Amino acid sequence: MSREPRIEAEGPVITQAMIKAYDDYTHLTLDRRGFMQKLTALTGSAASAAAIAPLLAANGARAAIVAPDDARLKSETVTYPTEAGTMSGTLVRPVEATGRLPTVIVIHENRGLNAHIRDVARRMALEGFVALAPDFLSLSGGTPENEDEARTKIGALDPAQTVETAKATIAYLAGLDGTNGKVGAVGFCWGGGLVNRLAVAAPDLGAGVAYYGAQPPADQVPAIKAPLLLHYAGLDERINAGIEAYRAALTKAGKTFTIEVYDGVNHAFNNDTSAARYNKPAADLAWGRTVAFFRTYLG
Known part of the structure; x- marks a missing residue:
């Protein structure tokens, strides 16, 4: 399948692994805490994870x-x-x-x-x-x-x-x-x-x-x-x-x-x-x- 594409989304770089973590959170068994822990590991810091998480989620203001x-x-x-x-x-x-x-x-x-x-x-x-x-x-x-x-x-x-x-x-x-x-x-x-x-x-x-x-x-x-x-x-x-x-x-x-x-x-x-x-x-x-x-x- 895919390698590790990097997606520019309003500044922070989002990788396919981050998107997969979000999919696991919203569709499988990963809970919110586990998702943020995984995202922190993938991004390198809690601050980066906090910045990227909203870009992975849906934003009703755009709807x-x-x-x-x-x-x-x-x-x-x-x-x-x-x-x-x-x-x-x-x-x-x-x-x-x-x-x-x-x-x-x-x-x-x-x-x-x-x-x-x-x-x-x-x-x-x-x-x-x-x-x-x-x-x-x-x-x-x-x-x-x-x-x-x-x-x-x-x-x-x-x-x-x-x-x-x-x-x-x-x-x-x-x-x-x-x-x-x-x-x-x-x-x-x-x-x-x-x-x-x-x-x-x-x-x-x-x-x-x-x-x-x-x-x-x-x-x-x-x-x-x-x-x-x-x-x-x-x-x-x-x-x-x-x-x-x-x-x-x-x-x-x-x-x-x-x-x-x-x-x-x-x-x-x-x-x-x-x-x-x-x-x-x-x-x-x-x-x-x-x-x-x-x-x-x-x-």
């Missing part, structure tokens, strides 16, 4: 490529029923669109529904879709401001119930006024994994796009009906370990899918609020492919 009050859009908080309780989310429509529009579920990372994912939903709406960014922590009090707390709450979710909640989200959007009944889903990180699991469980999913998402077990792949677009980061060894088995299972089952691997970029390369991991060329290319894919399969 407004499309302004929340953009006059081209109508954004609102909506609620809808599921078997487990009432879900909430941010629904965004293009104001001047005519006719019945296709819909897209925008599924958040393991940080929960935050300003960045709401911004992604606004971007999707500007492409001519009705976009819904659900808060999958709605049933446990909603997404907290503290990201560590949000990750803990995401980790406590029941996977089967979460898939059922996602299926209820499809049903809600399919019946929404002004839509054409076709529902796609795009997810990032934890949300990408949920898109893969939703594709297994929901035959009415119109199309799925997973950004660096964990793959479902190979024996579940034959149940998939939706066409899939799967984006992976070339440096993301943890998630990429499952690519070939997934590719083989999708091919064997005769599914419609495209796998795109973006060389030299990291997990979360689409998240423009993370200075160290965001890669604009890869993000722009993947976004263009995503929009074109939904236009092809959702109408």
Whole structure:
């Protein structure tokens, strides 16, 4: 895979080992104290670690490529029923669109529904879709401001119930006024994994796009009906370990899918609020492919 690329991010030099330590902290078993100890060892001092840590993390202050009050859009908080309780989310429509529009579920990372994912939903709406960014922590009090707390709450979710909640989200959007009944889903990180699991469980999913998402077990792949677009980061060894088995299972089952691997970029390369991991060329290319894919399969 990669050597040890050094990434200039607002001054301090960030290495791939530092990014991997952050990934271990946010996705595996390394806790905050362990992460800072490891980062201190990698940077050479506690002061350097303290300067670099915020560059590895997401910064909500950067999360407004499309302004929340953009006059081209109508954004609102909506609620809808599921078997487990009432879900909430941010629904965004293009104001001047005519006719019945296709819909897209925008599924958040393991940080929960935050300003960045709401911004992604606004971007999707500007492409001519009705976009819904659900808060999958709605049933446990909603997404907290503290990201560590949000990750803990995401980790406590029941996977089967979460898939059922996602299926209820499809049903809600399919019946929404002004839509054409076709529902796609795009997810990032934890949300990408949920898109893969939703594709297994929901035959009415119109199309799925997973950004660096964990793959479902190979024996579940034959149940998939939706066409899939799967984006992976070339440096993301943890998630990429499952690519070939997934590719083989999708091919064997005769599914419609495209796998795109973006060389030299990291997990979360689409998240423009993370200075160290965001890669604009890869993000722009993947976004263009995503929009074109939904236009092809959702109408």
